[in-house]
Structure formats: structure tokens, C-alpha cells
Amino acid sequence: MNLPILSVENLSHTYMLGTPLEQPALFGVNMHVGKGECVAIIGHTGSGKSTLIQHFNGLQFPQSGKVVVDGIDLSQPRIDCKMLRRKVGLVFQNPEDQIFEKLVGDDIAYGPFKMGLPLKEVRERVRWAMELVGLPFDEFRDRATFALSGGQKRKVALAGVLALQPDILVLDEPTAGLDPRSRKELLARIKRLNREENLTLIFVTHNMEEVAYLADRVYVLANGRDIYNGSPREVFGNREVLRAHQIGTxxxxxxxxxxxxxxxxxxxxxxxxxxxxxxxxxxxxxxxxxxxxxxx
Structure with missing residues (x-):
């Protein structure tokens, strides 16, 4: 593995800490991702996958343990969250959580505009990101976001993050809601971005075909703990782990x-x-x- 661009050391997290409604979510998780790697995080519902990835761009900060992203230690005070979120783009499982402009083009352009980029570069980034996810620029730029299908909204949310050109792209169930043809097309585009642009990719999924197609390495989470990691060949070859933690193949x-x-x-x-x-x-x-x- 290359030198890690992201490392997690002994990370623990409890929701509503210090209240009667405390809910532990992570217990001493360790994870390392090399620059340019494609890493999958799998596990049953409630295993802590979404909580873990929310620590990668500062939506959550470590309560215990460390998260270091490209030299930025999220355990330290006064973190530059703007810089962190330019480095790490996170696409949520529900695209409605990220879409808020009326028109597709305006929504995708929002992030680059906030970065203070010139209008010409913003337009170029929007066109590039839309074409990458399979939304033709001239056809979709003036579409109303509320009128899009679920799959199209997912593509818009992904394009909005890609337009920021992050160093690390984090995807939570990237193809949920897409028809088989769109899923295959989007996965091919994501793989090309990882392989040809050397974009570091981390994704959460329940779809093991996606893991087989995309991932260089796989982390298996169960009950808030990282219980196994290895190449897809190693993970899929370990039937005891897959059966014990109800993971498909x-x-x-x-x-x-x-x-x-x-x-x-x-x-x-x-x-x-x-x-x-x-x-x-x-x-x-x-x-x-x-x-x-x-x-x-």
C-alpha cells in the first residue's frame, strides 16, 4: 500500500454522549487508505459504516482516537473545515440531503462558486462533472431539480461533489436507486476516475458485485468494530467471516x-x-x- 492519505487509529464514537440516551456506534476502529486506492467498507445495517465515513470530512470529530486526512489531524483544535472538505468529498446515501438549488446547473456550480473560482472555470467544472456522471450538460443544466428521478438526483449530488475536484471521494451506497444500465455506466465512470485520475475512492455498499468490480481492499465492520480487512479475494474467500456477520457474496x-x-x-x-x-x-x-x- 502507498503512504496513507487517510488513517484512522483506535476511533470510538458514542451518540448523545453523557446523556441517558447514549448510543455507542464505533469501538476502536482502525483503517488506513493509500493515495489512489479504492477501498470498500461493508457490513450489516447498524455496523457503524456511515458513522465512520462522517469522520473523514469533519461531519463528526473524534471523541476518542485519531483521524488524519492528508496530514490534517482532526483531533486537534481549530481545524480548517473548508480546506478539509475540499480535500474530502462526501456523497450521502440520500441525494435530497445535498440538493437545494432549483436548477441542476446551479446546484452543481454552488461549491465551485463558494471557492471563489472564475465563472469560466466554474462552467468548465460543471460541464466536466455532469458529463462524467452521465448527465449531458446542454440537456440537464436548466432542468428543475425537483422534477428529476431518484437516480438523476443521485447523479446531480455526485456531480456537485466532483465539481470541487477533491483528493478523496467518499460514497455512501453510490448506485442506490439506479436502474441496472445506469448503475453499470456510473460504476465504470467511477472506476475510470479512480484508475486514470488517481482519485482516492472510499465507498460504503451492501452490493458485493460493486465491491468485486471496484475495490482494491475491503474493510468489514460489525457492531462498530473493524473485524477483518484484506483484498476482495481474501475477504470473499473467508466464508467463516462472511457467514458469521451476515455478509453476502x-x-x-x-x-x-x-x-x-x-x-x-x-x-x-x-x-x-x-x-x-x-x-x-x-x-x-x-x-x-x-x-x-x-x-x-
């Missing part, structure tokens, strides 16, 4: 696990479609006896 992995349980010599960690296909095809090669017959 890509369909390719499930098929390979079923074959493995039946005694077939396959590697369940070969989660990518091409790798899984090679594993299955190897079982179909004639080897005598029941050659060519695979029972699952």
Missing part, C-alpha cells in the same frame, strides 16, 4: 463455494467473472469417469 463466489462444498477443486476466492469462468471450465474438461459432469 457476489454470485460468482456463491457458485464457487457451492462447488467447493461438493468436493470440486475450485478456488472460492476467484471472484471476478473471468476467473470464476476459468475455474468452472476446468471442471468440464474430460478427465475420465464422470468427466464433463458438474453437480452443484
Amino acid at each position: 457476489p454470485e460468482t463466489v456463491e457458485i464457487l463455494h457451492r462447488l467447493h462444498d461438493k468436493g470440486h477443486p475450485v478456488n472460492p476466492g476467484a471472484f471476478e467473472v473471468e476467473g470464476a469462468a476459468e475455474q468452472i471450465l476446468s471442471l468440464l474438461k474430460p478427465q475420465g469417469g464422470d468427466a464433463g459432469v458438474v453437480r452443484v
